[in-house]
Amino acid sequence: MQFRYLSIATLLCIAMSFPLQAMPAIHNGLDALWHHQYKKAEQVFSQLAEQGDAHAMYWLGNTYQLEGGMKRLDAGRILLKAAKMGDPWAMDRLDPENAFSFCSFWPCNSKWRDKALEGWKKLSKQGNGKATFALLLHKENTYWYRFTKWLPGMGQEKLNEMAIKAYNQGYQGASIYLFNNINKPVNKKLETIINAAENKFKPSYKILASYYSNKNNNLANKYLGKSVKIGDLKILNVLFTCYSNGWIYTKDYNKAYYYGKILALYGKDMSPFFQNTGPKEYRLNSRIPVPKQRELIIKAQIYVKNHRPYHYYDEFSQPWGLFRY
Numbered sequence: 001m002q003f004r005y006l007s008i009a010t011l012l013c014i015a016m017s018f019p020l021q022a023m024p025a026i027h028n029g030l031d032a033l034w035h036h037q038y039k040k041a042e043q044v045f046s047q048l049a050e051q052g053d054a055h056a057m058y059w060l061g062n063t064y065q066l067e068g069g070m071k072r073l074d075a076g077r078i079l080l081k082a083a084k085m086g087d088p089w090a091m092d093r094l095d096p097e098n099a100f101s102f103c104s105f106w107p108c109n110s111k112w113r114d115k116a117l118e119g120w121k122k123l124s125k126q127g128n129g130k131a132t133f134a135l136l137l138h139k140e141n142t143y144w145y146r147f148t149k150w151l152p153g154m155g156q157e158k159l160n161e162m163a164i165k166a167y168n169q170g171y172q173g174a175s176i177y178l179f180n181n182i183n184k185p186v187n188k189k190l191e192t193i194i195n196a197a198e199n200k201f202k203p204s205y206k207i208l209a210s211y212y213s214n215k216n217n218n219l220a221n222k223y224l225g226k227s228v229k230i231g232d233l234k235i236l237n238v239l240f241t242c243y244s245n246g247w248i249y250t251k252d253y254n255k256a257y258y259y260g261k262i263l264a265l266y267g268k269d270m271s272p273f274f275q276n277t278g279p280k281e282y283r284l285n286s287r288i289p290v291p292k293q294r295e296l297i298i299k300a301q302i303y304v305k306n307h308r309p310y311h312y313y314d315e316f317s318q319p320w321g322l323f324r325y
C-alpha cells in the first residue's frame with residue numbers, strides 16, 4: 001500500500017515537472033496580425049474563441065476579412081458569432097452604417113447599434129479604455145457634438161476629457177486622438193503621446209518623428225529610428241519617397257534604393273524603380289553602380305530577415321491597403 005502511494009506521488013511529481021502549455025493571450029494574435037502572420041493569428045484567435053472569448057472571435061472575423069477571398073465573405077458569419085457572444089465591437093461591425101463592413105454580403109442589422117452602445121457602456125464602467133473611446137467616437141458623430149465642437153467648455157473639450165479617461169484606463173491609442181485634437185498648450189498636446197511612446201506604443205513613433213521633423217532633428221531621428229527598427233511600412237515608404245525626391249532629406253539614391261528594396265522584399269510592387277521597363281525618371285538601377293546595388297540588396301535582405309513588416313491597427317481602424325483581393 002505504501003509503495004502504491006509512493007508510486008502515485010512520484011507520477012504526480014513527474015507530471016508536474018512538465019510545463020503545461022499555456023493558452024495564448026489575445027495580444028499574441030494581434031502581434032501576429034500586425035506582422036502579417038495571418039495563419040498564426042487565426043490559430044490564436046480560433047483557440048481562444050473556442051474557449052468562449054467573444055473578443056477573440058471578433059478578431060478572428062477581422063483576420064478572415066484581411067485574408068480575403070471567400071474568407072472575407074465568411075468573416076460576417078464569424079462576426080455574427082462574436083456579436084451573439086456579447087462582443088460590442090462585433091455588433092458595431094454588423095451595423096449597416098459601419099464603413100468598415102461589407103453589409104452587401106454580411107448579416108448586418110441595425111439592431112446591433114444600440115446593443116453595441118449598451119455593451120460599451122457596461123465595459124467602460126468596468127474600466128475598459130477601448131470601450132470608453134468607442135463611446136467617445138459615437139458621441140463625436142452625433143449632431144450635438146458636431147454643433148458644439150468648438151464652443152469653450154463643450155463639444156471638443158468634453159470629448160478630450162473622455163479621451164484622457166480612456167487613456168488612463170489603458171487605451172494608449174487615445175494619445176493619438178489627444179495629439180490631434182489639443183492645440184494649446186503644446187506640452188499638453190504632447191504629454192500623452194510622449195508617455196505612450198515611453199510605454200512602447202509603436203504607432204506613436206512615426207507621429208512624433210513627423211512632429212519633430214522641422215523642430216528638433218535629434219528627437220525626429222530618435223523616433224524615426226524606432227519606427228524603422230520595428231519595420232513600420234508607412235515610415236519605410238516615406239523614407240523611400242523622401243530620399244528619391246529630395247523631400248525633407250537631401251536626395252540620396254543609395255538610401256532610396258535600400259528602402260525601395262526592403263519594400264519590394266516585403267511584397268510591394270517596386271518594379272518601375274528597379275526594372276528597365278519602368279519610366280526613365282524613376283529607374284534607380286540606372287543611377288547606382290552594379291556593385292553598390294549588390295551591396296544594398298544584401299543589406300536590405302538582412303534587414304527583412306530580422307524585421308517582419310509592421311502595420312498597427314485596432315478596433316478603431318482598418319488597414320485597407322493590406323486587404324487581399
